Amino acid sequence: MEVTRNGPVLVLRGGDLCVHVRPGRGGRIDRLFHGPSGGFQPVFVSGTACRTPRPGDAFEEHDTCGLDDGFPTLLRETVELPDGPVVYPDHGEIWSTPMEWRQDGDALTLFMESRLLPYQYEKTLRLxxxxxxxxxxxxxxxxxxxxxxxxxxxxxxxxxxxxxRLPESDGNGALCTCANPRLGPEGTRLRRTSLLEHVPEPVPPTAEKFWLLGRVRQGRCALEYPAEGMAVVLTYDPAQLPYLGFWVTAGGFKGEYNCALEPSTGWYDSVDCARRQGCCPVLEPGQEQSFSMTIRVCPLTQAEKEAFA
Structure with a gap:
């Protein structure tokens, strides 16, 4: 894998892919080009100028785009800890924190030490x-x-x-966590139907979010782009990332058009919600969490051969 620097962006090239990574923004992946398809690029690019965030900023105040990591929460909240209350920032701490980086052979590793909580964070990429x-x-x-x-x-x-494309889950359905005309009020329980497999129309503008009920049975989900003949497939260990959310905005949030598959260690969106459901991990002193994910960009016909049963 070749790594070059283009200003604030690291450009990774290897196999069929070219990936843009921004260390100054928590190792965010800005672009993901698939060369053999003629440059299919599925990552959302907002077009908004990238400015340097300050710790504790609201995520929506900045360029809401790219592939980020949400940790230690998604929703801003105050958490009581032994040394007193700590405010967990909106969409977590990683997206707004500059990372150091090093290249080790075919791997790019980004790393940081938190100023919010006592933890070290590391992300490694390979193509x-x-x-x-x-x-x-x-x-x-x-x-x-x-x-x-x-x-x-x-x-x-x-x-x-x-x-x-969504995996089966133990709850055999989903919970609507963002009120909208198509899925219903917040808190609506949704049956497992084709409704969950299709995104809303762009008119009128709308935004939706739901979480699958219970743990997923497969660590596999995908987005298929029929008009372009391409697919993006996420695979991971469901024991490590047992919960899955899905977000989509068709003009309903900041006038933007994007969506997110959200494999997660907890259910759902905040420590408070996850605690009430008995689904909130706790990181003990000296303990390490580790997990992996593969993002595959491939022709739709190839993804269909490996489709869910």
Whole structure:
């Protein structure tokens, strides 16, 4: 894998892919080009100028785009810890924190030490053929445990014909967590139907979010772009990332058009919500969380051969 620097962006090239990574923004992945298809690029690009965020900023005040990591929460909240209350920032701390980086052979590793909580954070990227391989390590370096959620907050392009491929889950349905005309009020329980596999029309503008009920049975989900003949497939260990959310805005949030498959360690969106459901991990002193994910960019026909039963 070749790594070059273009201003604030690291450009990774290997196999069929070219990936743009921004260390100054928590290792955000800005672009993901698939060369053999003629440059298919599924990552959402907002077009808003990128400015340097300050700790504690609201996520929506900045360029809401790219593939980010949400940790230790998604929703801003105050969490009581042994040394007193700590405010977990909106969409977590990683997206607004500059990272150091190093290249080790075919791997690019980004790393940082938190100023919010006692932990070290590391993300490693590798390219092979049509896949981006990602591995994360989070280690508690302090003397007390703290609750935390890790969520893959990857914003991909919206398309009216987009199809969402979701795994089966123990709850055999989903919970609507963002009121909207198509899915209903917040808190609506949704049956497992084709409704969840299709995104809303772009008129009128709308935004939706739901979480699958219970743990997923497969660590596999996908976005299919029929008009372009391409697909993006996420694979991971469901024991490590047992919960899955899905977000889509068709002009309903900041006038933007994107969507996100959100594999997560907890259910759902905040430490408080996850605690009430008994689904909130706690990172003990000296303990390390680690998990991996593969993002595959491939022709739709190839993805269909590996479709869910």
């Amino acid at each position: 092979k053929r049509d896949c981006l391989h990602l591995h994360w390590r989070i280690r508690n370096t302090g003397r007390y445990a703290f609750p935390c959620l890790w969520t893959f907050h990857g914003l991909f392009r919206y398309s009216p014909d987009l199809r969402v």
